[in-house]
Amino acid sequence: MRTRLVTVLLALITAFLVIPGAVATADEQGGESLHGQIGQPDDRDQGVEGILITVFQGEDEIDAVETDSDGIWEVELPEPGGYRLVLDQESVPSEFAVRETTLVVDGVAEVEVEANEQRRVLIALENPGESAGQDESSPSPDDEATEDDDAAADEEVVAVEGVSGGFGERFVQLTAAGLLFGLVIAISAIGLSLIFGTTQVINFSHGDMVTFGAMMALLFSTGAAGLGNSLLAIFAGLGIAILLGAFMEGKLNRTTLIILQWASVFGGIALATLLGVMGDDLGWQVPLWAAAGISVVMGAVLGGTMERYLWRPLRKRNVALIQMFIVSIGLALVVRHVILVLFGASRTRYAGYQVQELVHFGPISMPPRDLVIMAVAIVVLVLVACLLQFTRIGKAMRAVSDNRDLAESSGIDVDRVTLYVWFLGGGLASLGGVLFGLNQVVDYEMGFRLLLLMFAAVILGGLGTAYGAMVGGITVGLVAMLSTLWFPTQLMQAWALALMILMLLVRPQGLLGQRERVG
Amino acid sequence: MDIFLILAEAARSAVGPVAAIYALAAIGLNLHFGYTGLLNFGQVGFMLVGAYGVGISVTVFELPLLVGFLVGLGCAVVLALLLGIPTLRLRADYLSITTIAAAEVLRLVYRAGFAEPLTNGVYGIQNLSGEFRTWNVFFDPGERYGFGAFSFSGNHMWLMTVTWGLVALMALLTWLLMHSPWGRVVKGIREDEEAVRSLGKNVFAYKMQILVLGGLIGALAGSMMAVHQGAIQPDQFKPQVTFFLWVILLLGGAGRVFGPILGSMAFWFLMNFTDKFLRALGAEGYLPFLSGPDYGAIQLAFVGVMLVLLIVFRPQGLIGDRKEMLINVK
Numbered sequence: 001m002r003t004r005l006v007t008v009l010l011a012l013i014t015a016f017l018v019i020p021g022a023v024a025t026a027d028e029q030g031g032e033s034l035h036g037q038i039g040q041p042d043d044r045d046q047g048v049e050g051i052l053i054t055v056f057q058g059e060d061e062i063d064a065v066e067t068d069s070d071g072i073w074e075v076e077l078p079e080p081g082g083y084r085l086v087l088d089q090e091s092v093p094s095e096f097a098v099r100e101t102t103l104v105v106d107g108v109a110e111v112e113v114e115a116n117e118q119r120r121v122l123i124a125l126e127n128p129g130e131s132a133g134q135d136e137s138s139p140s141p142d143d144e145a146t147e148d149d150d151a152a153a154d155e156e157v158v159a160v161e162g163v164s165g166g167f168g169e170r171f172v173q174l175t176a177a178g179l180l181f182g183l184v185i186a187i188s189a190i191g192l193s194l195i196f197g198t199t200q201v202i203n204f205s206h207g208d209m210v211t212f213g214a215m216m217a218l219l220f221s222t223g224a225a226g227l228g229n230s231l232l233a234i235f236a237g238l239g240i241a242i243l244l245g246a247f248m249e250g251k252l253n254r255t256t257l258i259i260l261q262w263a264s265v266f267g268g269i270a271l272a273t274l275l276g277v278m279g280d281d282l283g284w285q286v287p288l289w290a291a292a293g294i295s296v297v298m299g300a301v302l303g304g305t306m307e308r309y310l311w312r313p314l315r316k317r318n319v320a321l322i323q324m325f326i327v328s329i330g331l332a333l334v335v336r337h338v339i340l341v342l343f344g345a346s347r348t349r350y351a352g353y354q355v356q357e358l359v360h361f362g363p364i365s366m367p368p369r370d371l372v373i374m375a376v377a378i379v380v381l382v383l384v385a386c387l388l389q390f391t392r393i394g395k396a397m398r399a400v401s402d403n404r405d406l407a408e409s410s411g412i413d414v415d416r417v418t419l420y421v422w423f424l425g426g427g428l429a430s431l432g433g434v435l436f437g438l439n440q441v442v443d444y445e446m447g448f449r450l451l452l453l454m455f456a457a458v459i460l461g462g463l464g465t466a467y468g469a470m471v472g473g474i475t476v477g478l479v480a481m482l483s484t485l486w487f488p489t490q491l492m493q494a495w496a497l498a499l500m501i502l503m504l505l506v507r508p509q510g511l512l513g514q515r516e517r518v519g
Numbered sequence: 520m521d522i523f524l525i526l527a528e529a530a531r532s533a534v535g536p537v538a539a540i541y542a543l544a545a546i547g548l549n550l551h552f553g554y555t556g557l558l559n560f561g562q563v564g565f566m567l568v569g570a571y572g573v574g575i576s577v578t579v580f581e582l583p584l585l586v587g588f589l590v591g592l593g594c595a596v597v598l599a600l601l602l603g604i605p606t607l608r609l610r611a612d613y614l615s616i617t618t619i620a621a622a623e624v625l626r627l628v629y630r631a632g633f634a635e636p637l638t639n640g641v642y643g644i645q646n647l648s649g650e651f652r653t654w655n656v657f658f659d660p661g662e663r664y665g666f667g668a669f670s671f672s673g674n675h676m677w678l679m680t681v682t683w684g685l686v687a688l689m690a691l692l693t694w695l696l697m698h699s700p701w702g703r704v705v706k707g708i709r710e711d712e713e714a715v716r717s718l719g720k721n722v723f724a725y726k727m728q729i730l731v732l733g734g735l736i737g738a739l740a741g742s743m744m745a746v747h748q749g750a751i752q753p754d755q756f757k758p759q760v761t762f763f764l765w766v767i768l769l770l771g772g773a774g775r776v777f778g779p780i781l782g783s784m785a786f787w788f789l790m791n792f793t794d795k796f797l798r799a800l801g802a803e804g805y806l807p808f809l810s811g812p813d814y815g816a817i818q819l820a821f822v823g824v825m826l827v828l829l830i831v832f833r834p835q836g837l838i839g840d841r842k843e844m845l846i847n848v849k
Contacts, residue, residue, distance in 0.1 A: 452620045504617070
């Protein structure tokens, strides 16, 4: 088998080697050129049109171009050598200024171009006055939650709003922000921890389940048409199939059950196609809280589907754990990029909750939406704790999480409990996504950014324990936010990671983990 | 649509500099995962410190390129120690979480505003290829070498010679190491850590050595990447790169000397083929629902699917040994 594959591959490669090669290679036929894309400072995907760029060689003008509607420009060059690129400052829209970098000084850049090089020149715009060091406490007389420009321009940073004043005040404000952030992390991380506990799989796709939740809420709250209906239909089909499997097993005979399940899955897909074809005729829209509800249900179905149609078969095949980790990474890539294709890379916010009157409690002032987030998060966490502590299924979850074999031998249906854990984990991840998106922005990578903090949280609290994830999440949120008192905002995640590494050194089983050999 | 042109282009990329760089990084990952069973999901972090070692030394401190390489390698050793000391005594899953997080945090730190004096933030460092090209004594930069679809400029030829040379060297090193007593202990750790420990071997020290060694090779790949592109930005070192390396390793066959090399060539062939093919279809109007940036996303989703399918149906890859791949986390 192995030799055959290698032979085929080698034959294939040889075949291409001898393909007659009058063919010119596409990426090198153009000779030398300079190109680039100029985007808006707040959103680099939005191009800025009509900026005039002139390229000189010595004193001779080579060409002058304007950026097109996507902000893209390109200049063909006659030969390799040194060129001077001049940006017409007058043509830059007055609300922006050209960012000074080592390459671009005062709108002029000197570049060396090698033979056959298509050189990309990075020119960036900024909001005027940004580089001059903005006033730290931007006074907002009307007391509205204003955007922090710096943080908005940098898409990788978690923005903190309404923080100003002396050290003590900032400390209190950041504690509140950290508590909020920590609650969001905790909600999302419970699933991660429980899933690890019950199946020993580290679910690297958990972050993308968070993104999924946020995106679904965005979709249904801004008006779902063809796409939303289709997705609903597919998920309804899958959900019915899984529930049939969970509840009707033993009551129906096996063949009927399988037929029913597949009928429901394919029925869902067929309905989705139909709805997709009908397109925007069936448009509807719900308020955000209802959209969040839909997204939680869909997230639960997504989790259940993964468990039922991917992880359970893999466990039955005795696939090793390391392999499962890799599968979950592959799954994460698939989910993230399908979301990217469907919804695009733009960064959006839930409409209608952005500009709100701040509510004051002594030094703390928060927009009402943050209060709602905190309230929802606390209520949900308490409910989950009650579920785990007092209900039969919750006890079963903790038992399986504690010791799978022992739970199985004492009569717990481990497969079914695992399925419920995935439902719970998926639903909570979706909810976490909605809350995170409400507090920050929604984009296709938000979940992955949160995933790192979730990892820190679950390791801090103890891998596999639900309460550990809650404690760890809140701690990580607080540490991340409070670190901005002394250190740059961009290092937030680094401190969470440092905390995690410290924990591994001191108490590898985590705060609430049981003492056992973990190595 | 000219299918032969697309195939030829794809085959060209399979032997090109990028494939060589990824093969090099995957050799490091092969030492980690294929031979020792260490789950390193942050190989891109090693590449990043390698690339920025070169970049910062050459542009900010104006040191010779060779020193830049050494700085990059030194950073990789430090990173490996930082990652290894807390996690290598623990189960494999702790290392995987720590590495994926550390690599991403490194990227965030390198692109952060306060690091801008050194790293130039999101805009990255430019003009790095100059000195490397002056070392070129074999090829004339203006000339094109090769035949037909397989022609490269002199500069590329020089880079490819060096990088593929390094790949061959590291493959040889892997082979020699794995056929030494040291290598047998390392492979024993992959099979059964407890058994090796009970024979009186210091498992932690062996794991640490292999983590450092694989990280060094990864950093070397990063340095070559900096030299190849001439410009580096932190956002090139997203976690996707690590996942590419995993696909390469699993496609070729983990735990085999030639696995990463074959995997890299096959992977870049497939990547370029699917990309060009989809774009050609799009250009002819068969895919009206896709716009420009979607193709890249589809490709990455395709990588994910490939990863899942490979693990499920052919965990040993093209030339691996299925029995060797049945390792488990203890």
